[in-house]
Amino acid sequence: MTIRLPDAHGVLRTYEPRTEPLAPTPGTPFTSRTVLSAAHVVADPYADVHPGSPAAVDWDATLAFRRHLWSHGLGVAEAMDTAQRGMGLDWAGAAELIRRSAAEARATGGRIACGVGTDQLTAAASTVGHPYDLAGIRAAYEEQLALVEESGAQAVLMASRALAAVAKGPEDYLEVYGHLLRQAAEPVILHWLGPMFDPALEGYWGSADLDAATHTFLEVISAHPDKVDGIKVSLLDAQREIALRRRLPDGVRCYTGDDFNYPELIAGDEQGFSHALLGIFDPLGPLAAEAVRVLDTGDTDGFRRLLDPTVALSRHLFQAPTRYYKTGVVLLAWLAGHQSHFTMVGGLQSARSLPHLARAYELADGLGLFPDPKQAEARMKNLLSLYGVNQ
Numbered sequence: 001m002t003i004r005l006p007d008a009h010g011v012l013r014t015y016e017p018r019t020e021p022l023a024p025t026p027g028t029p030f031t032s033r034t035v036l037s038a039a040h041v042v043a044d045p046y047a048d049v050h051p052g053s054p055a056a057v058d059w060d061a062t063l064a065f066r067r068h069l070w071s072h073g074l075g076v077a078e079a080m081d082t083a084q085r086g087m088g089l090d091w092a093g094a095a096e097l098i099r100r101s102a103a104e105a106r107a108t109g110g111r112i113a114c115g116v117g118t119d120q121l122t123a124a125a126s127t128v129g130h131p132y133d134l135a136g137i138r139a140a141y142e143e144q145l146a147l148v149e150e151s152g153a154q155a156v157l158m159a160s161r162a163l164a165a166v167a168k169g170p171e172d173y174l175e176v177y178g179h180l181l182r183q184a185a186e187p188v189i190l191h192w193l194g195p196m197f198d199p200a201l202e203g204y205w206g207s208a209d210l211d212a213a214t215h216t217f218l219e220v221i222s223a224h225p226d227k228v229d230g231i232k233v234s235l236l237d238a239q240r241e242i243a244l245r246r247r248l249p250d251g252v253r254c255y256t257g258d259d260f261n262y263p264e265l266i267a268g269d270e271q272g273f274s275h276a277l278l279g280i281f282d283p284l285g286p287l288a289a290e291a292v293r294v295l296d297t298g299d300t301d302g303f304r305r306l307l308d309p310t311v312a313l314s315r316h317l318f319q320a321p322t323r324y325y326k327t328g329v330v331l332l333a334w335l336a337g338h339q340s341h342f343t344m345v346g347g348l349q350s351a352r353s354l355p356h357l358a359r360a361y362e363l364a365d366g367l368g369l370f371p372d373p374k375q376a377e378a379r380m381k382n383l384l385s386l387y388g389v390n391q
Contacts, residue, residue, distance in 0.1 A: 003377055004384070004391055005358040012389065015362055017377045022368035024290040026071050032296045033266060033273070034230075034253065035288070036075035036113060037281035038082035039066055040329050041089060041097065045343040055084070055093045055345035062097070063104050065338050070110030072289040074281060076101065077156065080115040081197060082279040084326055086161070088346025091120040095147055102151035113154040113189060113277075116144040121162045134172060137162050141180050155188040156232065156277075161200040170206030170216040177220045187229035189255060189277070192217060194235040196322040210240065218247055225249040232257045232277045236322075238265055246271055259318045259325070263307040266292075267300050279325060280314040283332040283369060313363040316356075324351040328360045335361060335376040336369060342383065354387050 004012045047056030066076050078101045079094040098114045105112040118140035121132045148155045195202040205213035221228050230253030233241045238261035245254035256265040256274035265274040281288045295303035317328035334342040361380045370376035381391050
């Protein structure tokens with residue numbers, strides 16, 4: 001069987017899908033790395049929604065996908081940007097997602113960390129029409145931190161669009177984060193999300209100069225090392241991440257969020273390594289888990305042989321504009337049979353072109369990511385037919 005796919009120039013070409021998937025199986029817990037997958041949400045395709053309305057989530061399918069990740073030993077990073085936080089999923093929806101996923105984690109014994117932000121301020125400002133200040137930002141963070149801690153999940157302090165908008169300099173970041181870390185019940189993960197993922201975060205930590213921003217970031221951590229489990233760095237700059245992790249206080253982990261360079265960063269070097277909190281591990285979950293178990297045996301080369309070939313797919317999904325990588329992630333979840341449709345909250349299934357989606361299918365199929373390649377092929381043909389591509 002073959003399938004006709006449009007290339008980047010809109011020219012149809014013939015591709016022959018593989019017939020057998022890889023067959024990674026659940027195994028023992030990881031011993032050498034802590035690995036979390038940032039997970040997507042599954043939209044309710046039957047909900048009568050419109051642009052700007054609250055997200056309609058298919059809770060059964062959403063939670064089933066988290067159980068899939070846990071079954072392979074991965075932790076779940078919940079209600080973060082992969083879940084379309086701030087891109088279709090508002091705070092009310094995120095709060096419900098956190099409650100439900102944390103309860104599911106307790107029931108199944110899965111590890112979970114949940115995003116804490118200030119996105120309720122964005123909605124309030126657009127409705128009421130007044131700006132927020134540092135006190136309001138602290139209060140918004142506190143509200144979300146309390147919910148995550150009450151749910152029993154670990155907190156991930158995410159970057160705040162509101163703080164980026166009103167902070168006058170590094171001192172405001174030091175004040176807000178210091179306040180939050182002093183009151184956190186358990187060590188948190190600090191998330192530095194670069195502007196390629198969210199343009200509103202340009203100049204985070206008080207400067208567009210990344211060296212100056214890094215200095216402030218490290219100052220926050222060094223003032224409260226007992227309250228920082230680790231940092232998630234999403235700057236897509238491997239050398240900067242390596243330099244940063246070498247400057248961390250003892251006991252503070254670096255969780256790579258670099259979806260371009262993750263194999264080398266997780267493998268590490270003679271001076272250390274990164275753990276992982278990655279959006280690309282949503283579609284790669286079983287294969288990534290198998291690779292980490294190989295790494296647990298000390299076989300770095302075997303780990304790289306498994307994971308290096310996935311980088312082409314990841315770089316494709318996360319190509320600029322990077323923040324729309326979620327569209328490819330959800331496409332692959334549909335093709336892999338984790339959900340019955342290709343619909344996204346906020347209508348973001350339309351955020352990538354047909355050639356982009358076709359290439360994502362081809363790369364994922366080549367890696368053997370689809371448990372049922374024939375089903376994936378049939379679904380991809382159905383999608384192509386909607387665009388007028390006849391087979």
